[in-house]
Amino acid sequence: MIKITNLSKKYENNLVLNNVNLNIKKGKTYGLVGENGAGKTTLINCITKVIKDYGGSIQCNFKENLLGFMPQDALLEEETTPEKLLIFFYSLYNKNDKNLLKNIYNALKVAGCYEIKDKKIKTLSHGMKRRIMIAQSILHDPEFIILDEPTSGLDPKVIIEIRNLIKELKNKGKTLFISSHNTKDIEEICDYLIFIDNGIIKKEEEIQDYRGNNLIKITLNGKLKESDISLLNKIKNIEKIKEDNNELLIFIKDKNLLNQTISNIIKNDIEFINIRTGKEIDDIFK
Numbered sequence: 001m002i003k004i005t006n007l008s009k010k011y012e013n014n015l016v017l018n019n020v021n022l023n024i025k026k027g028k029t030y031g032l033v034g035e036n037g038a039g040k041t042t043l044i045n046c047i048t049k050v051i052k053d054y055g056g057s058i059q060c061n062f063k064e065n066l067l068g069f070m071p072q073d074a075l076l077e078e079e080t081t082p083e084k085l086l087i088f089f090y091s092l093y094n095k096n097d098k099n100l101l102k103n104i105y106n107a108l109k110v111a112g113c114y115e116i117k118d119k120k121i122k123t124l125s126h127g128m129k130r131r132i133m134i135a136q137s138i139l140h141d142p143e144f145i146i147l148d149e150p151t152s153g154l155d156p157k158v159i160i161e162i163r164n165l166i167k168e169l170k171n172k173g174k175t176l177f178i179s180s181h182n183t184k185d186i187e188e189i190c191d192y193l194i195f196i197d198n199g200i201i202k203k204e205e206e207i208q209d210y211r212g213n214n215l216i217k218i219t220l221n222g223k224l225k226e227s228d229i230s231l232l233n234k235i236k237n238i239e240k241i242k243e244d245n246n247e248l249l250i251f252i253k254d255k256n257l258l259n260q261t262i263s264n265i266i267k268n269d270i271e272f273i274n275i276r277t278g279k280e281i282d283d284i285f286k
Helices: 040-047 082-093 100-110 126-138 156-171 183-189 207-211 226-233 255-267 281-285
Strands: 002-011 014-024 029-033 055-060 067-070 144-148 175-179 192-197 200-206 215-220 238-244 247-252 272-277
Touching: 002 040, 014 040, 014 200, 029 040, 029 183, 029 281, 040 144, 040 175, 067 126, 082 100, 082 126, 100 126, 126 144, 126 156, 156 175, 156 183, 175 183, 183 207, 183 281, 192 207, 192 281, 200 207, 215 255, 226 238, 247 255, 255 272
Parallel strands: 029 175, 029 192, 067 144, 144 175
Antiparallel strands: 002 014, 002 055, 192 200, 215 247, 215 272, 238 247
């Protein structure tokens, strides 16, 4: 769907993107992670052609008007209504569409904000404004959708609702490119992980492969005793044990013996809060 080759972007002497190469496949969902200043927004701005003066190439095998984009910090016209705002956005794609209102109402319904279509935007919550921007990004039924920080600044209940909305788009076969500091968004929704650091793609792989199943993470209920470590070291399949604050990282030799190893750990009566398996996206920053 999109092939990015040797993409580079420099601001004066600052190289923000350094020979980025990506191949975005149709129907897949990609999660872009990286620290502030890593190059995430610049990469998105190049793909959406907000930035046009870059080195390298970006090849898309779909029409430009079939790209949907939800920016991170869009400033909405506070005195207008969601319906009028979307009429304006829709006119940018289709000047004389007889189904204009039908398509706008459908986008508002999909985004879960149809009921507030006639209210002034200044009266709406941050969560509803995010929904309106999602509606804006899908109202022309695009093939490829970019969502920049879709759950930023939302309360837990709304985050779950927005994630479910994005999952619905995924289930419809849309190609999604999501940038998020909330790594749970990436873990729950995405097929692929892209990690960018100082303008360089450091990792690009399937979420399943990244997470793996040769790591057991235990959240401890207190300090681990020396006797506990001694008991754990006697379990044959354990290769390495590492303590990280109140978390115990246990690396195993044979991932096929994962369940048996967990069972043996539990038998040792170590006081813990929970046990998880596989790496989490947050681990990429450690």
